[in-house]
Amino acid sequence: xxxxxxxxxxxxxxxxxxxxxxxxxxxxxxxxxxxxxxxxxxxxxxxxxxxxxxxxxxxxxxxxxxxxxxxxxxxxxxxxxxxxxxxxxxxxxxxxxxxxxxxxxxxxxxxxxxxxxxxxxxxxxxxxxxxxxxxxxxxxxxxxxxxxxxxxxxxxxxxxxxxxxxxxxxxxxxxxxxxxxxxxxxxxxxxxxxxxxxxxxxxxxxxxxxxxxxxxxxxxxxxxxxxxxxxxxxxxxxxxxxxxxxxxxxxxxxxxxxxxxxxxxxxxxxxxxxxxxxxxxxxxxxxxxxxxxxxxxxxxxxxxxxxxxxxxxxxxxxxxxxxxxxxxxxxxxxxxxxxxxxxxxxxxxxxxxxxxxxxxxxxxxxxxxxxxxxxxxxxxxxxxxxxxxxxxxxxxxxxxxxxxxxxxxxxxxxxxxxxxxxxxxxxxxxxxx
Numbered sequence: 001x002x003x004x005x006x007x008x009x010x011x012x013x014x015x016x017x018x019x020x021x022x023x024x025x026x027x028x029x030x031x032x033x034x035x036x037x038x039x040x041x042x043x044x045x046x047x048x049x050x051x052x053x054x055x056x057x058x059x060x061x062x063x064x065x066x067x068x069x070x071x072x073x074x075x076x077x078x079x080x081x082x083x084x085x086x087x088x089x090x091x092x093x094x095x096x097x098x099x100x101x102x103x104x105x106x107x108x109x110x111x112x113x114x115x116x117x118x119x120x121x122x123x124x125x126x127x128x129x130x131x132x133x134x135x136x137x138x139x140x141x142x143x144x145x146x147x148x149x150x151x152x153x154x155x156x157x158x159x160x161x162x163x164x165x166x167x168x169x170x171x172x173x174x175x176x177x178x179x180x181x182x183x184x185x186x187x188x189x190x191x192x193x194x195x196x197x198x199x200x201x202x203x204x205x206x207x208x209x210x211x212x213x214x215x216x217x218x219x220x221x222x223x224x225x226x227x228x229x230x231x232x233x234x235x236x237x238x239x240x241x242x243x244x245x246x247x248x249x250x251x252x253x254x255x256x257x258x259x260x261x262x263x264x265x266x267x268x269x270x271x272x273x274x275x276x277x278x279x280x281x282x283x284x285x286x287x288x289x290x291x292x293x294x295x296x297x298x299x300x301x302x303x304x305x306x307x308x309x310x311x312x313x314x315x316x317x318x319x320x321x322x323x324x325x326x327x328x329x330x331x332x333x334x335x336x337x338x339x340x341x342x343x344x345x346x347x348x349x350x351x352x353x354x355x356x357x358x359x360x361x362x363x364x365x366x367x368x369x370x371x372x373x374x375x376x377x378x379x380x381x382x383x384x385x386x387x388x389x390x391x392x393x394x395x396x397x398x399x400x401x402x403x404x405x406x407x408x409x410x411x412x413x414x415x416x417x418x419x420x421x422x423x424x425x426x427x428x429x430x431x432x433x
Contacts, residue, residue: 006286007132010217012210015188018134018285020232021352022225033353035389037417038283038361041103041123041292042340043164045095045300046317047369047380049330054082054381055397062397067330070338071385074348076395077358079384079433081409083400086368086377087426092156094375095298098368100160100172103292105407105425108160112151116159119425121166122410124173126417127290137290138182138282139165140275141175142268143297153299161298175294179243179265179274186278186287207237228351232284239277242270268302269339276343283357284350295336298369307335317372329372340365344385359387362416364409378403384413384433391416392433404431 004024010017048067055062062080064072071078089097091108100108106119127137145162152158163172176182207214214233218226265271272295279291296302301312309316309328316332319325340363350357366382369375384392407427414421416433 008217010210010213012208012213015210017187017210017236018287020228020284020350022221022228024221024225035352035354035360036286036289037389037391038289038357039123039126039291039413039417040279040283040361040363041164042363042365043099043102043292043294044333044336044365044367045099045294045296045298045369046313046329047098047367047372047376048333049326050371050379050381052326052330053333054399055080058397058399060394060396067333067337068383070334070341071344071383074341074344074358074385077344077348077385077387078395079392080381080397081384081400081431081433082381082397083379083402083404084381084406084409084431085403086370086380086406089377092153092160094153094369094377096153096156096160098375098377099164099294099298100166101425102164102366102368102406103410104166105405105410105427106169108156110155112155112157114157114159115170116157116172117170118160118166118172120168121164121292122414122417122424123165123290123292124167125414125419127288129417129419130289133286133288135186135282135288137165137173137292138186138279138288139163139173139175140182140278140291140293141177141297142271142275142295143300143302144177145175145297164294165292173292175292177271179271179278182275182278183240183243183281186282186285207233207240236281239274239281242277243274268304269306272339273342276339276346279343280346280350283347283361295339304332304335307331317369319373321373337365347386354390355387358385360389361386362388362392362413364413377406380406382406382409384409388416388433398432400431404429409433 006025008019053065053067055065087105089107091097091110097108100118103121103123104119109117148158152161159172163175165173167173282288299314303310303312309331316329319329347358347361348356352360363385370378370380405426407425408429408431410424411427412430412433
C-alpha cells in the first residue's frame with residue numbers, strides 16, 4: 001500500500017483521531033527512522049522525606065529507596081539527580097515559588113493581585129519548537145482552582161500555586177482538571193452541555209463516529225498493523241468508557257449536566273489515572289509532545305485515607321521530624337511515585353521508533369520543595385525517567401554536594417530537547433543526565 005503519513009487522522013462526524021505509530025508509516029520502524037522526543041513534567045507538592053527518597057550510593061549501582069521502589073522495575077530508565085538548590089526567593093512562605101518557578105528558576109514578583117510575574121518555563125520553550133503537532137502542549141491538574149483569587153501563600157497570588165507552566169513571564173498556563181474536556185480537546189465530539197448529556201444517556205462513543213474511516217484503513221493495512229490499530233482503538237474506547245461511567249455515577253448522585261458541563265472524578269486515584277491516560281493518548285497519537293501535570297498543588301488540603309493518611313497533605317508535611325508523622329508523609333510520597341510509575345509502565349508497553357514510547361520520552365518528576373517541614377528549597381531532588389529518544393545517559397544517581405542550582409538541570413533538559421541556551425534563571429553550568 002501507499003505509505004501512510006504520520007499525520008494521518010481517522011475522521012468522523014465532529015471527530016478527528018490521530019493514529020499510533022504504524023509500520024505502514026515507513027520508515028516508521030526502520031533503523032533510519034527519525035525518533036521524536038516527548039517530554040512530560042510531573043509535579044508533586046510539599047517536598048519529600050529525603051532520608052526515604054535519596055539513595056545512599058551514587059553512580060549506576062544505586063539502590064532504590066522506599067519512596068522510589070515503585071520505579072525499580074524500570075530501573076534502566078531512572079536517573080536520580082539530588083543535592084540541587086532552588087533559587088533564593090522571598091515571595092510568600094516558599095510554597096508559591098516552589099511550584100511557579102520549578103521549571104524556570106525565575107524570581108517571582110511579590111504580589112497578591114493579577115499582576116503576576118515569574119518566568120517562562122522550559123515546557124513552553126520546548127512546545128514552541130514542536131510546530132508540527134496538533135496541540136503545542138497540554139497542561140493538566142487535579143484541584144479546581146477556578147474560584148481561588150487573591151493571596152494563597154502569605155502575600156503571594158494564588159496564580160503562583162495554580163500552575164507550573166508559564167507561556168511567558170506574565171502568563172501562567174491554566175491546568176485542565178477535567179478528563180472529558182481534554183479528551184474532547186484532543187479528539188473532538190461534543191462541546192455543549194446538551195451534547196454531553198445526550199452522549200451520557202445514549203452511550204454514544206467517539207469511535208462509533210469513526211467506524212467507516214477505521215474500517216477503510218484496516219483494509220489497507222498489513223496483519224501486524226491491523227492488530228496494533230485494533231489494540232489502540234480498544235484502549236481509546238476503554239478510556240472513554242471509564243470517563244463516561246464516572247460521569248454517569250456523578251449524574252446519578254445529583255450532578256446537573258446543564259449547570260455543570262464539566263465533571264471530574266470523585267476519587268483522587270481515579271482522577272489521576274485518567275489524567276495519565278490522557279497524557280498517554282496524547283503522546284501516542286502525536287497530538288502533542290509536551291505535557292505538564294500537577295498531581296496536586298502546594299498548600300492543598302487533600303487527605304489520603306485510602307493509604308492510611310487521614311490528615312491533610314500540607315499538615316503532614318509539617319511533621320516536626322516526628323518519626324511517626326514522617327512515615328505518613330513518606331506514604332504520600334511513595335503513593336505519588338507509584339501512580340506515576342503506572343504511567344511509566346504504559347509508555348514502556350507502546351511500540352515506537354527505536355524501541356518503546358518510554359525510550360523516546362523524557363519525564364521530569366519532582367517537587368520545588370525539598371524539606372517541606374521548614375519550606376526549604378535546598379536540598380531537593382528530581383527524577384529524569386525514560387530514554388529521551390536516545391539522548392539521555394545511563395540510569396544512575398547523581399549527587400551534588402555543593403548545592404548546584406536546579407536551573408542547571410533545566411539547561412540540561414533543554415539540551416536534550418535540542419534547545420541550547422547559555423543560561424536560565426540562576427544557572428551556572430549543566431548537570432549530567
